[in-house]
Amino acid sequence: MSSPVEIPFKSLIQIERQSDTPVYLQIARTMIGAIQRGVLAPGVKLPGTRMLSEILDVHRKTIVAAYNEIDAQGWIETLPNKGTFVTSRSLIIPNENLTASRTGNYARQTGFSFRKSMLLDRPVAVSKTDLEFTDGLPDVRIAPLDKLSKAYSSVLRRKNNNKYLGYSYVEGNAFFRQELTAYLNNTRGLHVGKENVMTTRGIQMGIYLASNLLLDAGDTVVVGNLSYYVANMIFQQAGAHIVSVPVDEFGISVEAVRKLCETRKIRMLYLTPHHHYPTTVTLSAERRIALLNLSVEYGFVILEDDHDYDFHFDSSPFLPLASADASGMVVYIGSFCKALAPGLRSGYIVAPENFISELAKLRRVVDRQGDLMMEQAMGELLHEGEIQRHLKKAQKVYHQRRDQFCDLLQKEFSDYLNFGTPPGGLAVWTEWRNDINLLRVSKECLRYDLHLPQTLLFQTERLSGMRLGFGNLNEEEIERAMGILAESVRVISST
Structure with a gap:
């Protein structure tokens, strides 16, 4: 039998002093519910009336009245010279659906229906091998985690950073966005301010938020053949229809995109231009300009996924399409997950200010603001050049x-x-x-x-x-x- 001392009665029994229901009945009904759910299992010894009155900070007579009520309903029994116990007799619970409660196990399945998606069934396998x-x-073993740890610890110790422990900045930490803006302008050739940037928990979150804001059921999204399967699942989950076009050694086919535009309305073109996923080819500069011109001509959004931009070995990288976008047709998504470590979940979306403002409303629903403390630490590493030095090494x-x-x-x-x-x-x-x-x-x-x-x-x-x-x-x-x-x-x- 469990000891009554081991049972957290103080947290189990919440008393509402202002309630019209007498305190003894509140206690009795709460304990009966705990017995029904199996929290107080058959045979469990209950505290004495004096002990429970001290635990709950009520008069002993209140506990006596509660025990009498529970006993009258047959949920407990008192054994002379031994104490009061949850009855071990077979009890009839009126509702047949409380079978799981009688056994103390949580229900294995819901009692209600809900939508199921085959689109999201493709599992992400977790390795158990060496x-x-x-x-x-990336190799997380070479990430500058010691520098990040020191920066984060320092941020936590500073009292003036307590503001980041409350609600603030839906678009993300203002300092981090300012430093991130400078970093992106310097490394990607962008021409943006912090009002054009919203932080995310990585590229997938960015794709998901942008898709929810941009796509309606039946919209057409163009992707390369082959393409990033996670992005495809997100588009399909949003109700979009995916059309794939060929990809060769110079990237996605502009002519194929043009032919599609001539026959149907295209809402979005999804690209990983720096290193196409999965084939790793780079979209040529000529095709980048051609696709930007097509987006203006036919009015489709370019969702540019900054996949693997930080690592280039043979020459300087081509600048993103967003760097040449003068018409506001590109939504640019990137992260530090590959540059540092996937588990840090630090990403961003760059777009015109009106889009970021609306996107922030959507982000507020699923993630109020992100980790402002971590973003402050990341901002300081950018400011001090630590991330830039790490990427070089x-x-x-x-x-x-x-x-x-x-x-x-x-x-x-x-x-x-x-x-x-x-x-x-x-x-x-x-x-x-x-x-x-x-x-x-x-x-x-x-x-x-x-x-x-x-x-x-x-x-x-x-x-x-x-x-x-x-x-x-x-x-x-x-x-x-x-x-x-x-x-x-x-x-x-x-x-």
């Missing part, structure tokens, strides 16, 4: 890893696949022989403690592709992972 291929995540590390990774691809897999060395980013796109079952390769890798998620596999009748991230693996781990992959491919191709 090695894992990702779609291009990380770029050298990832450049070496890319070269090692591509050398091993050429050495171990030349008979099985084709690939191009990406000019930047943290992943390589590979196209495999059609006779190699990539799903079987994935399962074979798992036998050797290497996780190859299904979300990295793109296999159809015409295509066998795999997006392999190298950023999260150090040199020794790259060697091991590629060795396991090579052995798995040999096993599958020989059967």
Whole structure:
């Protein structure tokens, strides 16, 4: 039997002093409800009347009256020289739907209906292995977490930052947005102020908020073939109709977009122009200008996902479409999740001020303002140049890893696949022989403690592709992972 001391009666029984219901009845009804729900299980010993009166800060006679009421209804029994216990007799509960309550277990299923979505069924697998291929995540081990920790600790200690512990700034921390604006203007060639920036919890949140504001059921969204599956799910969840257009070595096809515009109304074009997801190709400067002109001519929104912009190895990066947008047709989305660590969830949306103002209203519904303290710390790291210095160092590390990774691809897999060395980013796109079952390769890798998620596999009748991230693996781990992959491919191709 549970000890009455272990049961949190003070929090379990809330007394409303101003209520018209007598206190003893409030106590009795609360305890009966706890017995019905199984919180007070059969056989549990209840505190003595004096002890419970002290716990609840009421007169002992009030507890005596409450116990008498509970006893009269048959929920407790008093055993001479032992105490008062929740009855262990079989009790009849009028409502048959309280079966779960009688057992003390929470209901496994709802008693009501609700909408279910097959669109969101594609799982994001969590690795339990030592090695894992990702779609291009960074190595959190080299992130400047010590600098961020010191900055965050300092922010918390300053009394003048207590304002960030309350409600404020729906668009995000003002200082962080100011520093972020300067950073984006310097690195992306933008010409914006902090009024053009709203912070988010990452790129996916940005895509979700923008889609909810921009899309109505039946709207057409154009994406590349292939495209980012999470973005596609968001568009479909918003009720949009997705149309894909070809992507070649110069990026998404402008002519295909133009032909669509001539035959139907396009609401949005979704792009990852710096490194197209998943194939990593860069949208050419000529096509960027052409797409901007098309957006003005036909009135569609360009949702520009700043995917992998921070890492470029062979030359200076092309500036985003947003940097040349003079007509307010581009909504630009980015984050520090790849630059630092995915778990930090620091992202942003850049757009004309009227759009940001309306977007902030929507954001307020799902996330009042974000983590203002963390944003203050991030703003200070930007102000002091720590993030910029980290990116410069990380770029050298990832450049070496890319070269090692591509050398091993050429050495171990030349008979099985084709690939191009990406000019930047943290992943390589590979196209495999059609006779190699990539799903079987994935399962074979798992036998050797290497996780190859299904979300990295793109296999159809015409295509066998795999997006392999190298950023999260150090040199020794790259060697091991590629060795396991090579052995798995040999096993599958020989059967």
